[in-house]
Amino acid sequence: MSLMKKIEIKEGKAVLHIPDPKEYTVDGKFDPAWSPVFYNPRMKLNRDISVAVAKVFSPKTVIDAFSASGVRGIRYALESGVGHIIFNDVDKNAVDLIKENIELNSIPSYEIYNMEANALLDVKRGVFIDIDPFGSPSPFIQASMRSTGRRGLIGFTATDLSPLEGSSPKACMRKYGATNKRKLSFSKEVGIRILIGRIAKDAAVEEKGIFPVLSFYHGHFFRVFVRVEEGATKADNSLEKMGFVAECERCGYHKFSSDPCDLRRCDYCGCEMNVAGPLWLGQLQDKSLLQQLHLEGEAEKIVSKMRAEATAPPFYYSLDKLSSRLRLSAVPSTSDIVECTSGFYTHFDPKGIKTDLSFEKVIECIKKFVR
Ligand SMILES: C[S@@+](CC[C@H](N)C(=O)[O-])C[C@H]1O[C@@H](n2cnc3c(N)ncnc32)[C@H](O)[C@@H]1O
Structure with missing residues (x-):
């Protein structure tokens, strides 16, 4: 870790030490995944919006389950006014850098863990939980639901656009339990609704209902914030908002329904339609x-x-x-x-x-x- 060359940058109100991108540039190209600790400047917009959301909800504690450099948690403390931050990363290099950045920004109240995220979420309770992993957030949804207690807010990032948009059907079935065999003309919205559908199903297993409060697509990721409330009826109400969507490849007509049998044939030209789902049909x-x-x-x-x-x-x-x-x-x-x-x-x-x-x-x- 001490051998890692670093530079100092500013993002929002945070001053950060991050790995020097020059050291990890190959043939003039830089990918944050190649550096020993991940920091992606292209995700600033994701963090800007997350910080603004946390400011409105003003939770007492945030669990930043995938901290990397610590930038998110530090910004929640400095800009959203969150009193206590739980930082975590499975990678030891990241944990060392988080400590350094916490000191640099004089964060007053925090804990730092070097744990697998699901293990951490099983033992820690947070009012706001940030799930920002590589690729799909699916493996972490259920543990995050348990961690919120009776009420909470969870932010999920998904960067696996290919399965969610219909370009990798088998991966979509594996990660999200949804059929999505063709990229439909409105694939971005199909993707985000399949992601929320999976969140609703995993929440229901924990007898919790979800209320999406902010959902968007940008560049190479989806970001979804859901309010979570405990109760079997709340879970049932969420599941009632699940359904399917279909598009006719021939004429471009689309239709959604809770029953996939309604969607077999196009109402306009009678052709067979491409059906995707189950997915979330409620508010985004x-x-x-x-x-x-x-x-x-x-x-x-x-x-x-x-x-x-x-x-x-x-x-x-x-x-x-x-x-x-x-x-x-x-x-x-x-x-x-x-x-x-x-x-x-x-x-x-x-x-x-x-x-x-x-x-x-x-x-x-x-x-x-x-x-
Ligand atoms: C996409 S980066 C997080 C970026 C960070 N949230 C930000 O805004 O800059 C994912 C981080 O999660 C860590 N990680 C990957 N799998 C993990 C797991 N199962 N549990 C905890 N941390 C994990 C990686 O070491 C990496 O630092």
Whole structure:
């Protein structure tokens, strides 16, 4: 550890020692996974939003179960006003660096563990738990549910977009227990809803219900915050919000239902549809939370898009994909179609629109602008 070359950086209010990226750059390329302790500057937006969410909920204790450099936990203490932080990482180099960074930032109240996350979550209780692993958070959902006690908040990051979006069906079945055999036109939203579906099912095993309060996609990850409440009825109510979605490959129509038998054939052209699920069909955002978040720059841009779509119906139409299915000469502008359908933009896709109008009306609108 003492041999690791480090640089000093600033992120938010935290001053941090991190491995010198120059030392771990190969052929001009740098991947944070190649350095002895992980620090990814591209995840700053994830942390900015997480810090803002924690500030609103003001939990007494946060468990930062995958701390790496300690940046998240340190920012929760300095910027969200959280009184006590439990840091943890399975890697010894990370734990040494966390200690160094805690001292550098004079964090007053903390614990540090060098444990496997599930083992830690089985013995520690936190009001807010941050699950930010490599790849899928699935192996850690159930233990995080136990750790929250009667009420809590859990933030999950998933970077395994390929199974969640339908590009690796077998991995999706293994990690999420869901069928997702084709990348549907609105694959980003399918992915985040499959992730939340898995969270709801694992919560139910622990007799807990979930309430997603903020869910988004950005670049190479999904991030979901769920409020958790104990009770068998709450768990049952969450499971009632599960279902399936299907898209017709031929005409682009989509439909969702709690019963997959409703989704076998396209209501418009009669073709067989591609069905994905089980997945979460309930709300993705809590609008009142989104209104309380104070952010800047890129993070504010994405949160303002989420505010605007918070009350929109599930799933979006990709204007790119629909235009090509309809063999149109061009793709209409998103703003024209949002206006024509009295619809919504979506942060999932700049060429995506959400609307309560029927599929026929959406097609009519598109054809008004492009032939
Ligand atoms: C993606 S990084 C975390 C990044 C950090 N949360 C941040 O915002 O910079 C994942 C970290 O989890 C640690 N890790 C991987 N598997 C683990 C496990 N099963 N239990 C605890 N820590 C684990 C790795 O050593 C790594 O430092």
